[in-house]
Amino acid sequence: MNVALFGAGRIGKIHAANLARQPGISLKYVVDISPEATAELARQYGAQTAVSESVLGDSSVKAVVIASSTDTHADLIVRSAGAGKAIFCEKPVDLDLERARKCADAVSKAGITCMIGFNRRFDPTFAALKKRLDSGEIGEPEMLIITSRDPGAPPVSYIKGSGGIFKDMLIHDFDMFRFILGEEAETVYAAGSCLTDPAIAEAGDIDSTVVSIRTRQGKLCQINTSRRAVYGYDQRFEVLGSQGMLQAGNVRPTEVASYTSKAVSTDVPEAFFLERYSAAYATEMAQFFGAVRESGPVPITVEDGVKALELADAASRSWAEKKIITL
Amino acid sequence: MNVALFGAGRIGKIHAANLARQPGISLKYVVDISPEATAELARQYGAQTAVSESVLGDSSVKAVVIASSTDTHADLIVRSAGAGKAIFCEKPVDLDLERARKCADAVSKAGITCMIGFNRRFDPTFAALKKRLDSGEIGEPEMLIITSRDPGAPPVSYIKGSGGIFKDMLIHDFDMFRFILGEEAETVYAAGSCLTDPAIAEAGDIDSTVVSIRTRQGKLCQINTSRRAVYGYDQRFEVLGSQGMLQAGNVRPTEVASYTSKAVSTDVPEAFFLERYSAAYATEMAQFFGAVRESGPVPITVEDGVKALELADAASRSWAEKKIITL
Amino acid sequence: MNVALFGAGRIGKIHAANLARQPGISLKYVVDISPEATAELARQYGAQTAVSESVLGDSSVKAVVIASSTDTHADLIVRSAGAGKAIFCEKPVDLDLERARKCADAVSKAGITCMIGFNRRFDPTFAALKKRLDSGEIGEPEMLIITSRDPGAPPVSYIKGSGGIFKDMLIHDFDMFRFILGEEAETVYAAGSCLTDPAIAEAGDIDSTVVSIRTRQGKLCQINTSRRAVYGYDQRFEVLGSQGMLQAGNVRPTEVASYTSKAVSTDVPEAFFLERYSAAYATEMAQFFGAVRESGPVPITVEDGVKALELADAASRSWAEKKIITL
Amino acid sequence: MNVALFGAGRIGKIHAANLARQPGISLKYVVDISPEATAELARQYGAQTAVSESVLGDSSVKAVVIASSTDTHADLIVRSAGAGKAIFCEKPVDLDLERARKCADAVSKAGITCMIGFNRRFDPTFAALKKRLDSGEIGEPEMLIITSRDPGAPPVSYIKGSGGIFKDMLIHDFDMFRFILGEEAETVYAAGSCLTDPAIAEAGDIDSTVVSIRTRQGKLCQINTSRRAVYGYDQRFEVLGSQGMLQAGNVRPTEVASYTSKAVSTDVPEAFFLERYSAAYATEMAQFFGAVRESGPVPITVEDGVKALELADAASRSWAEKKIITL
Helix, strand or coil, rough: CEEEEECCHHHHHHHHHHHHHCCCEEEEEEECCCCCHHHHHHHCCCCEEEEHHHHHHCEEEHHHHHHHHCHHHHHHHHHHHHCCEEEECCCCCCCHHHHHHHHHHHHHHHCCCCCEECCHHCCCHHHHHHHHCCCCCCCCCEEEEEEEEECCCCCCHHHHCCCCCCHHHHHHHHHHHHHHHHHCCCEEEEEECCCCHHHHCCCCCCCEEEEEEEECCCEEEEEEEECCEEEEECCEEEEECCCEEEEHHHHHHHCEEEEEECCCECCCCCHHHHHHHHHHHHHHCCCCCCCCCCCCCCCCHHHHHHHHHHHHHHHHHHHHHCCCEEC | EEEEECCCCCHHHHHHHHHHHCCCCCEEEEECCCCCHHHHHHHHHHECCCCHHHHCCCCEEEEEEEEEHHHHHHHHHHHHHHHCCCEECCCCCCHHHHHHHHHHHHHHCCCCCCECCCCHHHHHHHHHHHHHHHHCCCCCCEEEEEEEEEECCCCCCHHCCCHHHHHHHHHHHHHHHHHHHCCCCEEEEEEECCCCHHHHHHHHCCCCCEECCCCCCCCCCEEEEECCCCCCCCEEEEEEEEECCCCEEECCCCCCEECCCCCEEEEECCCCCCHHHHHHHHHHHHHHHHHHHCCCCCCCCCHHHHHHHHHHHHHHHHHHCCCEEEE | CEEECCCHHHHHHHHHHHHHHHCEEEEEEEECCCCHHHHHHHCCCCECCHHHHHHHHHHEEEEEEEEHHHHHHHHHHHHHCCCCEEEEEEEEEEEECHHHHHHHHHHHHCCCCEEEEEEEHHHHHHHHHHHHHHHCCCEEEEEEEEEEEECCCHHHHHHHHCCCCCHHCHHHHHHHHHHHCCCEEEEEEEEEEEEHHHHHCCCCCCCEEEEEEEEEECCCEEEEECCCCCCCCEEEEEEECCCCCECCCCCCCCCCCCCCHHHHHCCCCCHHHHHHHHHHHHHHHHHHHHHHHHHCCCCHHHHHHHHHHHHHHHHHHHHHCCEEEEC | EEEEEEECCCCHHHHHHHHCCCCCCEEEEEEECCCCHHHHHHHHHHCECHHHHHHHCCEEEEEEEEEEHHHHHHHHHHHHHHCCCCCEECCCCCCCCHHHHHHHHHHHHEEEEEEEEEEEEHHHHHHHHHHHHHHHCCCCCEEEEEEEEEECCCCCHHHHHHHHHHHCHHHHHHHHHHHHHEEEEEEEEEEEECCCHHHHHHCCCEEEEEEEECEEEECEEEEECCCCCCCEEEEEEEEEEEEEEECCCCCCCCEEEEECCCCCCCCCCCCCCCHHCHHHHHHHHHHHHHHHCCCCCCCCCHHHHHHHHHHHHHHHHHHHHHEEEEE
């Protein structure tokens, strides 16, 4: 099966490497605005460089992987759907809710396979937590606590175009809320502050947030997020249920413990998402091509992408307008 | 120094035992509405049974410990202050904010020593976290996460007179928020549900809550609380700071770990507050009598009790009226 | 019940404090070679100072607690047994095996209650491990690993009169081997080195040892011991069984965890035996007086004391003579 | 660089997969006594099936990877060395010490690169421990505790030809002792029992061992080994040093923790060596080809293989003859 990859940046390279491990998959095209990056990635995997028109017009291409910048996602989804390609698209679908919904419509009309890359669902620890929760190990879930902190803030230039912390960073957490609890939000409340760098506030954004969600069935979710955790990438989930609690903890590079006269020390968590989610990236790619091959359902639909964006949008408004948002 | 104890119930017995260990302190009177409980506790510690009038009229009594039911606290504080006694009073000061403020006024006018028994501040683990935070170990604190879950709900009859979950249970968490961050709340948001027992909802209360606080300086606090954690008494704090994170974890009865073909298992946390906070109860009593002896300041004033109640009141209103409360 | 205490040093003070908490027990006499220490301890607990003759001649004294220096144990045991007193004696019975056996004979002939203070058996974590092992939780035990390390070496002057590391320090570990596995040794092998302080070697002793024991039923035990673990008092047990493993870990003063850019850190273990085994000291005293009161069996007999000494003796010879000792 | 692989079994497949990831390396031949296994592995990696004569006679083959059965190692090493090939050989060099020494001679005379596959040295956790130890983090090492337990015993048919537990299983631990402490043994003592399956005893072997080693510099090492740990593959190291302790713990498949009314549970360790050491296998192959490419030294020489075998031999004799072996 011939595949085209849009985007030759950091995340595009990860997908290219995982594509190369899928049996029966051949990377035919790489498309990116940087000629150098495109050429290098294409060469590395024996693919050709191309522009989107020719890729979408090549009927031998059955699937596209969209890992280009966020502002190109919607257009590529709509055009790829129109061309009948199966689509794997990085999160988010778009920063604008209306445009995201149009993508969902386009996918629906075209009847093609489309999966959104919320990679965290495929992390071995988080997936195991979800499976055990669904097996009834702790009874009925009642409360979900999400801790989601990056090791450090990206450049302010990035933040300016990011859509704000709720759409850029918490979009993952909103998806995980829906994934873990399997319910939809009724109310969303978000508060936040700019505590790590005044330049972020000047850019109209915040770096520290607390979000509370209540579902239609009355379940409760709290999310705490920071752009800066100096000890590493902090990604944890905790579900309190009627018969117990499940926690998903961080992963450490090694299991060395050091005992000195002052403290017992272990490794800090993995540095950032490339290290933390390397297995997750591999698994999501395998699941996408598995779904394409068997014409089966994908684990994360474009509607899931829209739902996460709705929550991010609601949280943004809750914070900006200082009110509780009812969905 | 002669001391009188009001309350011969569960918490009164703990205080009596800790009183007995204070050097130079003699328990002279025990006062309680149950003649049997009063007599037994008095006998055990060589004290006399009495009624409040005679206790407060005995000029040899220098201090009183109030561990009777919540609805008696305000009256006993005002009368004890009027009689010039040093006062240790269990939390809360009162369920009603106005009455609590009147207690603070009475204490202030009388110029006597008055300490409120927010025992958690004296837990070795929490006290160590606070000390290390103040030493600058993790830089400037930015975010506080409080997990506070009881092993099981009290009888609904108790809940009916409890003032609601925010005044009965979260009052401790509100005090710990103030203690740890050392700042005052600007906004409070609370949501909640009744998830463990419909009878609690019928009594007009909830059993599961999520609270978000933003301080005047922009720091963020999230509290999650449940009346039921089947694995034990779950009391944790986590502070994210500019240079790191401090966590205060649960305490286990033993350090046995069991490895079987299915899992690696350790003990569940201590069962409930009597086990978890036994050291804290001893320390708070020592600190109270130390302050009385040296006419020094108490670590928790009646104003602290009022402030915690203000937060509980705000949270109650936020939940009931579905709005964000600005203090 | 009137009790006499021999020894007003560090360990004598601990026993005095625990004696004071036993219901129905009155400390009548304190005996020690230091008049000041004797007087102070006697005064603190309302006892009299005395010499051993008068104590043993006072028929109102039903029990003695021997916490004086090791070289006085055997004599006091024999004389107290002769006087019909119940005896609690600190470990070891004696440094000389023959003298220890004579104590056992004296106790046996007198038919009195005699308990040896191997305090570690009463540590909550170790006692829980033993109980769970006996319940069959990990099937049949096969291998026992004992880690036993002091935070720092005592003065060389102490070491010179200690009987050597095997009788002074590992005597506890040999008792715990017998307690946990419930079997007797067939062969003992010990090796060692002086690694922490050359003065210990000059005194004819070592500070680091590894011991292997094989029981008559073929079970295996390894003990590793050091006079110096700079991170604190390291006392761990691990039992591998046919259906799992049980570990007994160290206890930490607090449950604070610190996350910085370099490491995740927790507390070092409790500093030394007074902190680590405070609960164990209280429990052993309660069990001794419980046995005396009910004329029941004691959990650790003088024969147990002899058996532990036999193992220490065998290990000493194995190390000194560089051979495997068969018992 | 063309490479030949001897052995198409379990371990041969792992090496083939890692070979395929080395840049500039081409697997030209697969040699195995099973035609089916050979053909399948050759086909999977685009290699040819061959017999050893033609492989060693092909001058385009620069390196061989020996992963065939132990009894073929020595012959293949000697012949490959004679043919001037660089050699990667699975442990052990041979079960017979004299034959192993002849391999070392052959390698030395031929002046070729030869690395022995003691994979554990490359485990990220163990390698990090070694690096930190060498950096002086805990001062001078004094004592090493090795825990090495398999999840279950292999078939007795395998055990019969294994050379016994010391040469088959502890050979790894002996290599790790040398790797971590960087010293040579002076005395070795080994005891053992057959506790898991009487058939192992009937085959003349044991399944549970305790080994003590004292180095020429007086450092101490204890190894405990079992053929059966029902909770998984248990591989731990602990080094006590003059200024602290370093521990290398097991790795868990996920970081999920479950809290129920009975226990707090986490995952059991990885199931067995293929899971536990997958990263180590990849790293050792990369290091071997790195050394070949740069004509540099290999991290584990054939002399290291001989030394580990000497220790296994000494331990076997210590156990069989019930005596302490001085090397």
